[in-house]
Amino acid sequence: MRFPINELLDWYDKNKRDLPWRHTRDIYKIWISEVMLQQTQVAAATPYFERFVRELPDIRSLAQADEEMVLKLWEGMGYYNRCRNLQRAARIVMEEFSGIIPQTPERFETLPGAGPYITAAVMSIAAGHPMPAVDGNVMRVCARFSGIEEDISRGNTKTLIAARLQTIIPKQRPGDFNQAMMELGALICLPQRPRCNDCPLHGDCDAYRTGRTGLLPVKAAKKKIPHYRVSVAVIRRGDSFFIQKRPASGHLGGMWEFPGGKSRGDESPEETLTRECREELGIDLSPLEELAVVNHAYSHFKITMSVFVCGAGEQAVRPLNSQSYQWITIADISRFPFPAANHKFFPRLRRYFASRKS
Secondary structure, three states, X not given: OOOOHHHHHHHHHHHOOOOHHHHOOOHHHXXXXXHHXXXXXXXXXXXXXXXXXXXXXXXXXXXXXXXXXXXHHHOOOOOHHHHHHHHHHHHHHHXXXXXXXXXXXXXXXXXXXXXXXXXXXXXXXXXXXXXXXXXXXXXXXXXXXXXXXXXXXXXXXHHHHHHHHHOOOOOOOHHHHHHHHHHHHHHOXXXXXXXXXXXOOHHHOHHHHHOOOOOOOEOOOOOOOOEEEEEEEEEEEXXXXXXXXXXXXXXXXXXXXXXXXXXXXXXXXXXXXXXXXXXXXXXXXXXXXXXXXXXXXXXXXXXXXXXXXXXXXXXXXXXXXXXXEEEEEHHHHHHOOOOHHHHOOHHHHHHHXXXXXX
16 A cells, blocks of 8 residues: 655645754754653643753753752653653763764663654654654554554554554655654544544545544553542641652652552541551651642542641651651742642642741
8 A cells, every 4th residue: 555655744844833842953852852752742741841951951961960850840741750761861871972872773772761662753853763653643543544453552563553664664754754643643633533634644544445534543441540549648847847758769759749658448548647657657647637638640540639737746757768858848849849649739738838827
């Protein structure tokens, strides 16, 4: 089946969005943009990208930056392991590649976080290597165009699509081809109600010709997302309160948080918090004053978080696992990177402390 490459590239040249990372050939900035866009919508990622490259304009500044500053710049985008891997990779570039970002796939893919998609995207756009970058948008376009009926959530289907694209990606404009495919999926070949009449591929598209755009791509139903009840403590001493730093590895690694955790069985929120603070800090809390209840969704689970303001009397408050901790005031809170769920109760926390001063 003919693939209309020229029509696709002509469409892209005329219709591509004006995005900041498309105004540069700087491999560092293109790399940052692709990591941000891997699991974040363009509209959400754009202000983060502009702020990030303004504060950390090159690989050296990222490598030398304090990790907490980098996490703060990333705060709110989630998937913080992407951010930590970027900085780890920057330090490797400085130490092992004399500060020059590798421009060959074989070397670039050895860097932390440089999986197949990131490698293909950065190497094609910034270095001109003909490597297909296959994301969700591209898989949808290809499944419809070629009439692929295999489940696109399966790894072998992605491999099949990548292999087909490898045979047609133009050597002259591989980066533009990849961006055009992504752009087509984002703007035209939509998951629901695709704009087929505006698509440069529709004359050769199997799904369009056979009336199956609503049936393709095939994707297995998502598993039910688990929901957890969580309790956290704002342990107060005068105008200060206690925060602790999460371990560097794992979910939300390196972020700051309030002590607490998941409920077990039929525990009430208050019982959960009492148990968690005994396990984490070795203290008993008193009294518990409910500050807020917030709901938040992560990529693989949801939480309902009950937030309590409480005291610890004269007990020494420090994590039993030796993780870092601080006592801060409400005026300090903006200096620390916190998970997005915490930010949902920060306005109420500010009002709480403001009311105690009035």
